Amino acid sequence: MVQKIIALDAMGGDHGPAVTVAAARLAVERIPEIELVLVGNQEHLAAELQNNNLQQEGRVRIHHASEVVEMGDLPAVALKKKKDSSMRVAINLVKDGSVQACVSAGNTGALMATSKFVLKTIRGISRPAICTILPGIKGHTHMLDLGANPECTPEILAEFALMGSELARSVEGIDKPSVGLLNIGSEEIKGSESIKRASQLIAQSRLNYYGFVEGDDIFKGTVNVIVTDGFVGNVSLKTGEGLAALVSHVLRSEFKRNWLTRLAGLCALPVLQSIRRRLDPRRHNGASLLGLNGIVIKSHGSADAESFFNAIKIAAIEIENNVPRRISTAIENHLSQVEEAVT
Amino acid sequence: MVQKIIALDAMGGDHGPAVTVAAARLAVERIPEIELVLVGNQEHLAAELQNNNLQQEGRVRIHHASEVVEMGDLPAVALKKKKDSSMRVAINLVKDGSVQACVSAGNTGALMATSKFVLKTIRGISRPAICTILPGIKGHTHMLDLGANPECTPEILAEFALMGSELARSVEGIDKPSVGLLNIGSEEIKGSESIKRASQLIAQSRLNYYGFVEGDDIFKGTVNVIVTDGFVGNVSLKTGEGLAALVSHVLRSEFKRNWLTRLAGLCALPVLQSIRRRLDPRRHNGASLLGLNGIVIKSHGSADAESFFNAIKIAAIEIENNVPRRISTAIENHLSQVEEAVT
Numbered sequence: 001m002v003q004k005i006i007a008l009d010a011m012g013g014d015h016g017p018a019v020t021v022a023a024a025r026l027a028v029e030r031i032p033e034i035e036l037v038l039v040g041n042q043e044h045l046a047a048e049l050q051n052n053n054l055q056q057e058g059r060v061r062i063h064h065a066s067e068v069v070e071m072g073d074l075p076a077v078a079l080k081k082k083k084d085s086s087m088r089v090a091i092n093l094v095k096d097g098s099v100q101a102c103v104s105a106g107n108t109g110a111l112m113a114t115s116k117f118v119l120k121t122i123r124g125i126s127r128p129a130i131c132t133i134l135p136g137i138k139g140h141t142h143m144l145d146l147g148a149n150p151e152c153t154p155e156i157l158a159e160f161a162l163m164g165s166e167l168a169r170s171v172e173g174i175d176k177p178s179v180g181l182l183n184i185g186s187e188e189i190k191g192s193e194s195i196k197r198a199s200q201l202i203a204q205s206r207l208n209y210y211g212f213v214e215g216d217d218i219f220k221g222t223v224n225v226i227v228t229d230g231f232v233g234n235v236s237l238k239t240g241e242g243l244a245a246l247v248s249h250v251l252r253s254e255f256k257r258n259w260l261t262r263l264a265g266l267c268a269l270p271v272l273q274s275i276r277r278r279l280d281p282r283r284h285n286g287a288s289l290l291g292l293n294g295i296v297i298k299s300h301g302s303a304d305a306e307s308f309f310n311a312i313k314i315a316a317i318e319i320e321n322n323v324p325r326r327i328s329t330a331i332e333n334h335l336s337q338v339e340e341a342v343t
Numbered sequence: 344m345v346q347k348i349i350a351l352d353a354m355g356g357d358h359g360p361a362v363t364v365a366a367a368r369l370a371v372e373r374i375p376e377i378e379l380v381l382v383g384n385q386e387h388l389a390a391e392l393q394n395n396n397l398q399q400e401g402r403v404r405i406h407h408a409s410e411v412v413e414m415g416d417l418p419a420v421a422l423k424k425k426k427d428s429s430m431r432v433a434i435n436l437v438k439d440g441s442v443q444a445c446v447s448a449g450n451t452g453a454l455m456a457t458s459k460f461v462l463k464t465i466r467g468i469s470r471p472a473i474c475t476i477l478p479g480i481k482g483h484t485h486m487l488d489l490g491a492n493p494e495c496t497p498e499i500l501a502e503f504a505l506m507g508s509e510l511a512r513s514v515e516g517i518d519k520p521s522v523g524l525l526n527i528g529s530e531e532i533k534g535s536e537s538i539k540r541a542s543q544l545i546a547q548s549r550l551n552y553y554g555f556v557e558g559d560d561i562f563k564g565t566v567n568v569i570v571t572d573g574f575v576g577n578v579s580l581k582t583g584e585g586l587a588a589l590v591s592h593v594l595r596s597e598f599k600r601n602w603l604t605r606l607a608g609l610c611a612l613p614v615l616q617s618i619r620r621r622l623d624p625r626r627h628n629g630a631s632l633l634g635l636n637g638i639v640i641k642s643h644g645s646a647d648a649e650s651f652f653n654a655i656k657i658a659a660i661e662i663e664n665n666v667p668r669r670i671s672t673a674i675e676n677h678l679s680q681v682e683e684a685v686t
Contacts, residue, residue, distance in 0.1 A: 137592050147527055150535055184490055184577040192493055192574070215581025219589040231535070232578050234527040235571075238558025239579045240586045246562040247590055247622065249480050254618045255611075267610035268598075275597045279590065 001033045004319045006101045006312060007093045010040035011068045011086040013105025014302050017041075020105070021048040022305035027312045028059045034316060035059045037099055040086040041066070065089040069110045071301065078110035079117055087111060091118045094294040101295035101315040103286075105303050111296065112148050112289060119294040122324060124331035127152075128291035129160050129230070130298065131167055132237070133284045136221025142168045142177075143218065143226040146287060147234035154198035157181065157227055159331070161202045161209075163290040164225035166330050170321035171314070177224035180213030182232060202227070205334060244281070286311030293324055344376045347662045349444045349655060350436045353383035354411045354429040356448025357645050360384075363448070364391040365648035370655045371402045377659060378402045380442055383429040384409070408432040412453045414644065421453035422460055430454060434461045437637040444638035444658040446629075448646050454639065455491050455632060462637040465667060467674035470495075471634035472503050472573070473641065474510055475580070476627045479564025485511045485520075486561065486569045489630060490577035497541035500524070500570055502674070504545045504552070506633040507568035509673050513664035514657070520567035523556030525575060545570070548677060587624070629654030636667055 006027075010020040017040065024036045038045050042064040046056070054060050067085040069078045082088060087110060090102040095118050104111050112128065121128055131144035144164050149156065161179045168177035181199050195212075202209045210223045215236060218226060228236070251272075255265035265272070277283075281300075285307040289296040295318045299311035349370075353363040360383065367379045381388050385407040389399070397403050410428040412421045425431060430453060433445040438461050447454050455471065464471055474487035487507050492499065504522045511520035524542050538555075545552045553566045558579060561569060571579070594615075598608035608615070620626075624643075628650040632639040638661045642654035 135589065137589055150527060182578060184493060184574055215578040215583075216585035216588065218582055219585035228578075231527055232575055235525060235558040235575050236578050236582045239561055239582045240558075242559035242562035243583045243586050244590075245559065246478065246480055247587075250618055250621050254614050254621070257614075261614045264611040264614050268607040268614075271597050271600075271604045271607050271611075275593055278593050278597070 002320065003033050003035065004031075004101075004316050005035045005037065005099045006103060006315050006319070007037040007039055007063070007090040007099040008312070009087045009090045009102065009104035009106055010038040010045055011065070012107075013299065013308070015304075017044050017048040019303060019305050019308050021045065021052050021054070023308035023312060024060055025052045025054055026305060026309040028054075030309070031313065031316055034312070037061055037063050037090075037093060039063045039065050039090040039093070040068070063089065063093065069106050071107050073107055073110055075107070075109040075113035078107065079113050088114055088118070091115055091294075091296065094296070095119055100319045101297065103297045103299060103308070103311050103315050105299035105301050105308060105311075108147065108298055111298055115289055115292050115294070115296045119292045119296070122291055122293055122328045122331065124335055125159055125163070125291040125327070126156050127159075128289055129163060130287050131164055131290050132287040133171070134218060134240070135279065135284060136219050138221030139224070140172065141218055141221055141226055142171070142224060143228070143233060143237070144290065145228065145230040145233050146237055147230045149229060150231040152229040154194055154201055157198035157229065158201040158205065159291070160227045161207055161225065162205065162330055162334060163327050164227060165207050166326045167288060167290060167323060168224045170323050170326060171317055172224065174224055176208040178208050178210045179225040179227060180210045180217060180223035182226055182228035182236075183212040183214065185212070185214065206337065241281070244279070282307035283310060286314035288314065288318065288323070290323070291327065295319060295324060345663065346376050346378065347374075347444075347659050348378045348380065348442045349446060349658050349662070350380040350382055350406070350433040350442040351655070352430045352433045352445065352447035352449055353381040353388055354408070355450075356642065356651070358647075360387050360391040362646060362648050362651050364388065364395050364397070366651035366655060367403055368395045368397055369648060369652040371397075373652070374656065374659055377655070380404055380406050380433075380436060382406045382408050382433040382436070383411070406432065406436065412449050414450050416450055416453055418450070418452040418456035421450065422456050431457055431461070434458055434637075434639065437639070438462055443662045444640065446640045446642060446651070446654050446658050448642035448644050448651060448654075451490065451641055454641055458632055458635050458637070458639045462635045462639070465634055465636055465671045465674065467678055468502055468506070468634040468670070469499050470502075471632055472506060473630050474507055474633050475630040476514070477561060477583070478622065478627060479562050481564030482567070483515065484561055484564055484569055485514070485567060486571070486576060486580070487633065488571065488573040488576050489580055490573045492572060493574040495572040497537055497544055500541040500572065501544040501548065502634070503570045504550055504568065505548065505673055505677060506670050507570060508550050509669045510631060510633060510666060511567045513666050513669060514660055515567060517567055519551040521551050521553045522568040522570060523553045523560060523566035525569055525571035525579075526555040526557065528555070528557065549680070584624070587622070625650035626653060629657035631657065631661065631666070633666075634670065638662060638667060
């Protein structure tokens with residue numbers, strides 16, 4: 001295990017230091033090779049460290065930053081006007097090599113814009129994408145893009161396939177992850193010209209291409225990686241969130257109907273709790289900004305400490321596997337393969 | 344209550360007459376003003392009627408058709424080569440006025456292509472769309488398009504808004520249904536140029552426009568109608584189906600873990616059953632093909648009798664409210680309003 005130094009945008013997210021510092025404590029307790037740099041307001045963070053019984057000299061230290069990117073800030077404004085924000089400084093630390101990754105629960109648009117500006121995109125990759133892990137009946141699925149690129153050319157979708165495949169290889173330890181392209185019918189006749197072209201491109205690559213998949217394959221775990229544009233990916237992800245909220249609303253209201261159903265709920269409590277654990281989205285918190293010269297992990301804004309810790313864990317896994325270098329090597333191999341084919 | 348005569352594509356769907364005839368029986372038992380025409384193979388249907396203790400002379404009669412559209416048939420092939428299919432003949436009966444609506448659990452693409460060809464699109468409407476009802480925390484949502492039109496111009500999306508609004512007005516009895524446009528962020532800055540233009544068009548109409556909604560609004564019931572293109576709508580719908588399957592898989596496996604959890608499941612059984620009833624997709628089976636000069640309802644291919652009955656019920660509601668005429672009046676009013684504004 002190599003030593004892993006990770007910067008946390010400690011001011012980001014709905015709960016700021018109250019969550020990020022508590023998560024930092026979980027991380028140093030559970031992952032011995034981790035060191036953390038908490039970026040943000042010195043005073044707030046020092047107080048929060050004390051609340052969590054954490055020593056500053058140890059594996060957790062504070063790096064002062066005077067500003068905070070708000071959830072409502074436009075990405076361009078955050079980038080231009082808040083050069084000393086906790087988010088920006090954390091990404092700068094990745095850039096200058098003081099840390100190997102950063103984790104933020106802040107404004108997604110600002111995080112992507114700032115990361116692109118500071119770290120730059122890997123040579124050969126047109127656009128970075130956001131990739132997350134979703135639970136499924138047969139196993140996990142890595143899905144990208146989730147909103148960074150609402151409109152994508154076939155070439156960009158093919159790059160996403162390559163990046164998602166490298167991530168799944170690292171995180172799941174699968175040699176040749178299967179890759180599916182999201183479409184509205186598994187027959188080759190359906191879908192737009194652009195989707196068909198993307199399918200051809202991925203099929204010609206060295207990836208383990210499964211073919212088209214549909215929306216219901218996401219939570220089946222049909223493939224290891226699902227590729228789609230940021231518009232469809234985002235709507236699909238949020239549709240899942242909405243349905244999960246509906247199910248949990250119905251469960252709660254039915255078990256609270258009267259004393260008899262409450263009693264039944266009490267009997268079933270251990271089972272209901274283990275169902276909740278298995279479906280808990282917090283276990284899957286932490287989306288990767290793929291395609292950058294550096295590791296940046298986005299946590300859900302409303303994450304609690306356990307959930308933010310999970311995002312830190314993903315950063316550690318990506319450091320262990322040097323995901324950006326893997327992607328860079330894969331795209332170089334891919335491009336030279338294409339060049340050989342042409343010449 | 345007006346008399347309602349409905350044709351059933353009795354051969355369509357995964358289970359054919361076994362389901363459609365059983366559903367016909369439920370319909371005549373439960374809805375007194377309904378008469379049904381079962382379209383399909385005379386012999387099969389006569390036998391199935393006998394199995395269900397249904398008399399041919401009564402409110403159910405058979406109309407023979409010699410062919411069947413298969414699930415794998417290409418829409419163009421079904422349209423050109425199977426002119427005596429149960430699907431085609433059922434739609435012909437709508438066209439010639441012998442029935443007021445038809446219901447089919449057959450191949451969606453063939454049903455849409457045949458309906459467009461036979462019934463034609465309402466004057467002023469560019470393309471018919473598929474609209475379904477989804478359950479939500481606060482109430483139902485009518486969502487369209489679900490796959491008929493993978494790519495849509497802003498003008499077409501605005502027509503969908505108008506059609507969905509008229510349907511929700513009829514089915515839910517709401518005077519001014521709220522309409523949302525599916526996007527990847529509720530701020531006006533997000534989304535493509537096309538989405539922004541569609542938003543302007545709907546805002547300028549007389550509809551009760553809510554603005555942008557996101558994927559998680561679908562199952563919240565934020566608005567009465569959600570408009571999107573057929574690609575996004577289809578992926579989103581199927582994502583919901585996939586997640587529902589995952590949840591029910593996890594529920595089942597956790598309650599079957601050991602004798603203790605089985606016992607807990609037994610205690611909670613009545614509650615679990617009422618949860619299942621509330622979330623049962625069969626209760627919402629029956630998608631409307633909107634924008635045609637006639638009422639065509641698509642049932643899920645795997646529907647059982649209860650579920651197919653629900654699609655028949657939706658046909659009855661649309662007859663009661665004369666949804667095609669409502670849409671036709673609404674689009675004429677809309678166009679004359681636009682004309683006035685221009686001149």
